[in-house]
Amino acid sequence: MNNFCVKRHNNGVWFGTFGLLEKHNVKHGVSTRLGGVSQEPFDSLNMGISTGDELELVMKNRRLFCEAVGVDANRLVTAGQVHGDRIYVVEEKDINKGEVTLIQETDALVTAAKDVPIMLSFADCVPVLLYDPVKKVVAVSHAGWRGTVAKIAQKTLYTMQEKFGSKPEDCLAAIAPSIGGCCYEVDKTVIQSLEKSFSWWREVVTPRGERWLLDLWETNQRQLMDIGVNGGNIAVSGVCTNCNTQLFYSYRAGKGRTGRIGAIVSL
Ligand SMILES: [Zn+2]
Incomplete structure (x- = not known):
């Protein structure tokens, strides 16, 4: 049930979905770079506007x-x-019909609004999708190392709790493709921040x-488990x-000049 599966839509777009969320009929998807119209080095399904x-x-x-x-x-x-930890609760009134609504910073x-697809964009940073099947709330967080040590995934769940009464033990989480522990080399600055945020930091570094x-x-998975999310309710793509x-x-592989994948979720 933790499977992440990439498929092709008949419009040519390749995108991935999580079995864990599909089982609950949550509309969601993580785009790949295949099936879009952008040219090199953004080829071809770039979702990011601040890329050039x-x-x-x-x-x-x-x-x-x-x-x-x-x-x-x-x-x-x-x-x-902006690699910060501000969280915004989107309501029906925020929507600019006919053009994309952009919430700044x-x-x-x-x-918790129906048919309001929320999307963030990524190139190596970790997309964390959340779904509360009881209170019917969805969320997406952008967790690079700064967001991860700022505990943005936890804070997003706390926002769901404060605004809608979500309980961590009811919530499902999906961690989408992003840079893995195989490739994500960091320096002392990152390690020092990690140490301040998590007592178990040694277990997520090599x-x-x-x-x-x-x-x-794992850092995002564990911070969600720390506040009561059930480990069995967290799917990690592992890609x-x-x-x-x-x-x-990949921002690293593209040396900063590349496109962005999108992670969308909607009720
Ligand atoms: Zn890797």
Whole structure:
């Protein structure tokens, strides 16, 4: 049930879904780089606007991806991500019908509104999707190392709790393709922040020479379990973007000049 499966929609878009969320009929998807209209080095399904790619092509890609997932692109809500820990609760009134709604300086979106697809974009950073099947709430968080040590996944769940009464033990989480512990080398600055945030930090790092390999998947998984999410309710794709550049964008592999995958969830 923790499987992550990539498939092709008949519009040409390749995207992945989690069995754990499909089982609950949650509309969601994680795009790949295949099936869009962007040109090199953004080829081809780039979801990110602040990449240097042409806006028109990104908008076309977003429409294709929404169509593949089965959500209304005219009601799409995204965020201007800044590697912070601000969380925004999206309501029906936020939607700019006909054009994408952009919530500024926000790294997690939460909504209990129906048919309001929320999407964040990623290239190596960790997408964390959350779903509360009891209170009917969805969320997506952007957890790079800064977001991860700022505990954005935990804070997103706390927001769901405060606003909608979600209980961590009811919630499902899905950790989508992003840079894995196989490739994510970090320096002392990151390790020092990690140490301040998590007592178990040693268990998610592996020394490599003067540096360390950090497992962001496990760091996000454990921080959710720390606040009561059941380990069996967390699906991890286990797919590293830096190891799979034919299928996903990787900021590291592309030396900063590349596209973004999108992670969408909707009630
Ligand atoms: Zn890797």
